[in-house]
Amino acid sequence: MIIKCPYCGPRDVIEFIYQGDATRTRPEPASDDRAAWNAYVYDRTNPSGSHSEYWLHSGGCRQHLLVTRDVSTHAISSVVFARDAAVSAKSGELA
Amino acid sequence: MTSSRLSKGGRIDRSKSVRFTFDGKAYSGHPGDTLASALLANGITLFGRSFKYHRPRGVFAAGSDEPNALVTVFTGDVREPNVRTTELEIYDGLVTQSQNRFPSLEHDWMAVNQLAGPLFSAGFYYKTFMGPAIGPLRGTRFWMFCEKFIRRAAGLGKAGTAADPDRYERMNAFCDVLVVGSGPAGLIAAEAAATTGARVIIAEERPVAGGSLLASGELIDGRNPAVWAREKAAALANMPNVRFLTRTSVWGYYDGNVLTAVEHVSDYKPNRTKGQPRQRHWVVRTGRTVLATGAFERPIVFPGNDCPGVMLADAVRRFAIEYGVAAGNNVTLFTNNDSAYDAARALSQAGVNVTAIIDVRSDVSGTCRDIASVAGAELLLAHAVTGTHAGKTLSSITVQHFNAETGRVSGAPREIKTDCLGVSGGWSPAIHLASQAGGKPDWDEDLQAFLPPEPNQNWVTTGSAAGYMDTISVLSDAATKGSAKSRLVLPHVEAPMLDASPAPVFEIEPSIKSQKAFVDFQHDVTADDIRLAYREGFHSVEHLKRYTTLGMATDQGKTSNVPGLAIMADVRGITIPQAGTTRFRPPFTPVSLGAIAGERYGDLRPHRLTPMHDWHLANSARTYEAGLWHRPMIYGSHGETVEQAYTREARAVRQSVGIVDVSTLGKIDIQGPDAAEFLDRIYTNMFSTLPVGKARYGLMLREDGIAFDDGTTWRLAETQFLMTTTTANAGTVMQHLEFFSDCIWPDLRVHLTSVTDVWAGSAISGPKSRAVLEACVIGTKVDNVALPFMGIVHGKIDGIPVMICRLSFSGELAYEVYCGAGFGTKVWEALLAAGNPFDIMPYGLEALGTLRIEKGHVTGAEIDGRTTAHDLHLDWMLSKKKPYIGSAMIGREGLKDENRLSLVGLISMDNQSITGGSHIVTDPVPREPADSFGHVTAACYSPALGKYIALALVKHGTSMIGNRAFATDLLRDKHCPVEIVSHHMFDPEGSRMHG
Ligand SMILES: [Zn+2]
Numbered sequence A: 001m002i003i004k005c006p007y008c009g010p011r012d013v014i015e016f017i018y019q020g021d022a023t024r025t026r027p028e029p030a031s032d033d034r035a036a037w038n039a040y041v042y043d044r045t046n047p048s049g050s051h052s053e054y055w056l057h058s059g060g061c062r063q064h065l066l067v068t069r070d071v072s073t074h075a076i077s078s079v080v081f082a083r084d085a086a087v088s089a090k091s092g093e094l095a
Numbered sequence B: 001m002t003s004s005r006l007s008k009g010g011r012i013d014r015s016k017s018v019r020f021t022f023d024g025k026a027y028s029g030h031p032g033d034t035l036a037s038a039l040l041a042n043g044i045t046l047f048g049r050s051f052k053y054h055r056p057r058g059v060f061a062a063g064s065d066e067p068n069a070l071v072t073v074f075t076g077d078v079r080e081p082n083v084r085t086t087e088l089e090i091y092d093g094l095v096t097q098s099q100n101r102f103p104s105l106e107h108d109w110m111a112v113n114q115l116a117g118p119l120f121s122a123g124f125y126y127k128t129f130m131g132p133a134i135g136p137l138r139g140t141r142f143w144m145f146c147e148k149f150i151r152r153a154a155g156l157g158k159a160g161t162a163a164d165p166d167r168y169e170r171m172n173a174f175c176d177v178l179v180v181g182s183g184p185a186g187l188i189a190a191e192a193a194a195t196t197g198a199r200v201i202i203a204e205e206r207p208v209a210g211g212s213l214l215a216s217g218e219l220i221d222g223r224n225p226a227v228w229a230r231e232k233a234a235a236l237a238n239m240p241n242v243r244f245l246t247r248t249s250v251w252g253y254y255d256g257n258v259l260t261a262v263e264h265v266s267d268y269k270p271n272r273t274k275g276q277p278r279q280r281h282w283v284v285r286t287g288r289t290v291l292a293t294g295a296f297e298r299p300i301v302f303p304g305n306d307c308p309g310v311m312l313a314d315a316v317r318r319f320a321i322e323y324g325v326a327a328g329n330n331v332t333l334f335t336n337n338d339s340a341y342d343a344a345r346a347l348s349q350a351g352v353n354v355t356a357i358i359d360v361r362s363d364v365s366g367t368c369r370d371i372a373s374v375a376g377a378e379l380l381l382a383h384a385v386t387g388t389h390a391g392k393t394l395s396s397i398t399v400q401h402f403n404a405e406t407g408r409v410s411g412a413p414r415e416i417k418t419d420c421l422g423v424s425g426g427w428s429p430a431i432h433l434a435s436q437a438g439g440k441p442d443w444d445e446d447l448q449a450f451l452p453p454e455p456n457q458n459w460v461t462t463g464s465a466a467g468y469m470d471t472i473s474v475l476s477d478a479a480t481k482g483s484a485k486s487r488l489v490l491p492h493v494e495a496p497m498l499d500a501s502p503a504p505v506f507e508i509e510p511s512i513k514s515q516k517a518f519v520d521f522q523h524d525v526t527a528d529d530i531r532l533a534y535r536e537g538f539h540s541v542e543h544l545k546r547y548t549t550l551g552m553a554t555d556q557g558k559t560s561n562v563p564g565l566a567i568m569a570d571v572r573g574i575t576i577p578q579a580g581t582t583r584f585r586p587p588f589t590p591v592s593l594g595a596i597a598g599e600r601y602g603d604l605r606p607h608r609l610t611p612m613h614d615w616h617l618a619n620s621a622r623t624y625e626a627g628l629w630h631r632p633m634i635y636g637s638h639g640e641t642v643e644q645a646y647t648r649e650a651r652a653v654r655q656s657v658g659i660v661d662v663s664t665l666g667k668i669d670i671q672g673p674d675a676a677e678f679l680d681r682i683y684t685n686m687f688s689t690l691p692v693g694k695a696r697y698g699l700m701l702r703e704d705g706i707a708f709d710d711g712t713t714w715r716l717a718e719t720q721f722l723m724t725t726t727t728a729n730a731g732t733v734m735q736h737l738e739f740f741s742d743c744i745w746p747d748l749r750v751h752l753t754s755v756t757d758v759w760a761g762s763a764i765s766g767p768k769s770r771a772v773l774e775a776c777v778i779g780t781k782v783d784n785v786a787l788p789f790m791g792i793v794h795g796k797i798d799g800i801p802v803m804i805c806r807l808s809f810s811g812e813l814a815y816e817v818y819c820g821a822g823f824g825t826k827v828w829e830a831l832l833a834a835g836n837p838f839d840i841m842p843y844g845l846e847a848l849g850t851l852r853i854e855k856g857h858v859t860g861a862e863i864d865g866r867t868t869a870h871d872l873h874l875d876w877m878l879s880k881k882k883p884y885i886g887s888a889m890i891g892r893e894g895l896k897d898e899n900r901l902s903l904v905g906l907i908s909m910d911n912q913s914i915t916g917g918s919h920i921v922t923d924p925v926p927r928e929p930a931d932s933f934g935h936v937t938a939a940c941y942s943p944a945l946g947k948y949i950a951l952a953l954v955k956h957g958t959s960m961i962g963n964r965a966f967a968t969d970l971l972r973d974k975h976c977p978v979e980i981v982s983h984h985m986f987d988p989e990g991s992r993m994h995g
Helices: A034-042 A082-094 B035-041 B109-120 B124-130 B140-153 B184-194 B211-215 B225-238 B313-323 B339-350 B366-375 B432-437 B471-482 B527-535 B541-548 B561-572 B593-597 B613-618 B642-655 B675-682 B730-744 B769-776 B821-838 B845-855
Strands: A002-005 A009-012 A017-021 A050-056 A064-070 A076-081 B018-022 B025-029 B070-075 B078-084 B094-098 B168-180 B200-203 B242-245 B248-254 B258-264 B279-291 B295-297 B310-312 B331-335 B354-359 B378-381 B383-390 B394-403 B408-417 B420-424 B427-429 B442-444 B449-451 B459-461 B518-520 B621-626 B629-635 B658-661 B666-671 B695-701 B707-717 B720-725 B751-754 B759-765 B792-797 B800-805 B814-820 B901-908 B919-921 B934-942 B947-955 B964-969 B974-981
Touching: A002 A064, A002 A076, A017 B730, A050 B730, A064 A082, A064 B730, A076 A082, A082 B730, B018 B035, B025 B035, B035 B313, B168 B184, B168 B593, B184 B200, B184 B211, B184 B225, B184 B279, B184 B471, B200 B248, B200 B279, B211 B225, B211 B313, B225 B242, B248 B279, B248 B432, B279 B432, B279 B593, B295 B313, B310 B313, B313 B331, B313 B339, B313 B420, B331 B339, B339 B354, B339 B366, B339 B420, B354 B383, B366 B378, B383 B408, B383 B420, B394 B420, B427 B449, B432 B459, B518 B527, B518 B561, B527 B541, B527 B561, B541 B561, B613 B621, B613 B629, B613 B821, B629 B642, B629 B845, B642 B658, B642 B845, B642 B934, B658 B821, B658 B845, B666 B675, B666 B730, B675 B720, B675 B730, B707 B730, B707 B792, B707 B800, B720 B730, B730 B751, B759 B769, B759 B821, B769 B814, B769 B821, B792 B821, B800 B821, B814 B821, B845 B934, B845 B947, B901 B934, B919 B934, B947 B974
Parallel strands: B018 B094, B168 B200, B168 B279, B200 B242, B279 B459, B310 B420, B331 B354, B331 B420, B354 B378
Antiparallel strands: A002 A009, A017 A050, A050 A064, A064 A076, B018 B025, B070 B078, B070 B094, B248 B258, B258 B279, B295 B427, B383 B394, B394 B408, B442 B449, B621 B629, B658 B759, B666 B720, B666 B751, B695 B707, B707 B720, B759 B814, B792 B800, B800 B814, B901 B947, B901 B974, B919 B964, B934 B947, B964 B974
């Protein structure tokens, strides 16, 4: 598998570390909603098809990437910096 | 069967001879021969014994699809088993041996296995594993009893035990277009791509380009197609943007258009050029792949189809045209399609005598009839072969009337003398790589074969791999598949008009069962085995494959896949596409592990050494590996045991002063306006309140509330912290911080840098440690006011800038002295010199461990991924004023359960050592299984207490204090009475480190 890092270019998967499901939302730090925390920490939907997930380019620029990957074909449709995605998600919330 | 060399023909060099041995006998062949063609030319037709039944087998195919004719190749002491004779190029001095026979190929004792046929039928291994339900051999014990006999009787070649002396290489290659195969399709596709300027790699598994053109009876531009192919290949290889790899088998297709291949660089040569590897492993990353992998002819299954002399029709043709070898004197052909007539034409042109063509179809075209009559072959339409007669090789076949519509055999059997029967059951596109890439293949009713799936990556198939079975359409397809912009002028092809679609006949089942009819030759799976599997309930192809082992041998079912599916579909009364097919997996052909490993063998781990490593070695340190790091265990004195050494070192720390290398601790530089806020969220305790110039011990949890790592973090400036982590977790903590900074809190302005290797660290501990510093540090005071507990100062030692923090892991008055890594030894030696008047003692990890066990400080042995802060009595570090990672989850009832294991100390009651990993039990007698209620995490002899002590995680830990128990370790034969005590075993008030 080859991941096109926005900073480093197309790189082999051995340079990356899988960092998990990027679809879950972390509750507000002070939240005491047990169910929400439990879902965030443990629940994964394991879908077939398109999935968004975090990959750390540990052997390259050490940025976390938000990768959209079809888990049945491994075809990658989008790669962006996770930081940028998180920032725009937060500004979306505020708007 | 009397095979022999023809007087002319073949791409062999008849002017030279090559000497080799097979089963101890010397033979000769010519350069260009494979072992199979050379042995056939010498009249050898018996090549080996079969897997289960030890039946005599000959060569069946002429390429990488060969199931039968496998040999072991010997090079000195090294043996390589299961080498396909049809691919093995002979060279002077080649030593080969047939396989799976005892004591010799001609006289094989295990051939009696044939009489025990039912015993070895489908599912034999599964049934045997179950064993009888009762008795001494019940269950798998029966298997264990039988195994050594069965292992000897069944199997392929034996693996060697000698180390492989050969060298292998690895290559990474990048290209715009990778073309797999260099038959007519591959050559034209490569040319089309290369003329557009693309970077092209062509991989051909055989020694020469040409594929089907090498054994074709057609003409291209009026010339021999093999010559046309050779010139085309040479022209391509000369292009600067083309890399042409021969003897290179592409064996794997992975995601992202990454393909793997093995190039046989020199293993076909008698003497290797100095420095040449035996094989080279390629990982090719390509923009686009053109799969021009050709097609495999498949057999028709009929009784007695496995004796030497029965081969694929195309193999008979290839031996004649490519190698100038007649596989028999009187060749007969048995077919359900037109391609056998093309073979007959080519064979008779090459001077091979074709006496009869048996065709299951009731009618054939005029072209076919003409070919048969020109070749002088009797044409038997609506007939099928229903049996063979053979001793060690074929002497005659039985044919009967056959109705292709009903599949019924009828009429009187007729005997036809023949020593070689070429069989053609149609052609299956070689879709292996396309299937590996992931798609489900499509059944084509016309070709009665699976076509490649829809591409799911940037690849195309072309030529016969894509279902084009005549040269003209192959070439025009290849030109467009090679490049959409192709303007190639295609050559003129002269070929007979033949129809590629076979009659849907896969098996001939005679009315009276006589001989076994084999589907998978390499695993000895018969048509009846498939029917038996069905009767026993194994209906899906996946179950069928595993139960019968069909297609699971080293040839991966190249010849058996479609016939096996057809028989299964037939018993189930469904069509072949309904039965479905299994997905092909890498490797396409067997790959040696040496080639995959390349130069990567032996100890591949990096060795991490601290800046003071050489000093340690020069001062009699015994080191061991802690993760990747090499760290001093003890500094040995002559005649001392390890225990004596660490006891001496630890005692020196408590009595005067010791020094230990702590450079391995993980160190992360954290900077930014929000650095303090970031740490407040990461750590369970507060860091924003930490004054500049002070350090604080911190604890991190995972999101699920379990303890993760601990260490001290130093505030160097308002917006700068230096975090230290445990040695083992340095990498994972960095990753953890980066994840939260990148993905969760991108709004925090903080920057993380790993500085582990930037700093050298020396810890000096003991009542005299301050005196040592006072003697060598300039530029700062180090007294209790200037440098209080957890204080940080900057100064110089021996002219080197240092940063000193007063903190203690040993429980003594102690300091960590950090300097630039390049000056580590200089500062270390300066500290030693200053400590000389106090008999400063360098100490290793064993003494470090002893000191912390005495104090009850935790490390990775206790922060083991299962314990909570509460279990480790670190509740006092859990801030109630702020949320932090894990804070929402620590309150869960499972994490507060009273039955959880918690940290205690143990003291040995019989003055014997306690071993790490011992279980805590109440039973005074060692037994198995014991009712364990805890385990020992770390143990040592404590010089401070004069006793053997340990730390343990014990159920109801705190309330068990004062009780007695036993630390039991049945593996080491230990059962030690212990008293459970508080984990603070030495100086619980901490008066010494505050002193
Ligand atoms: Zn990168």
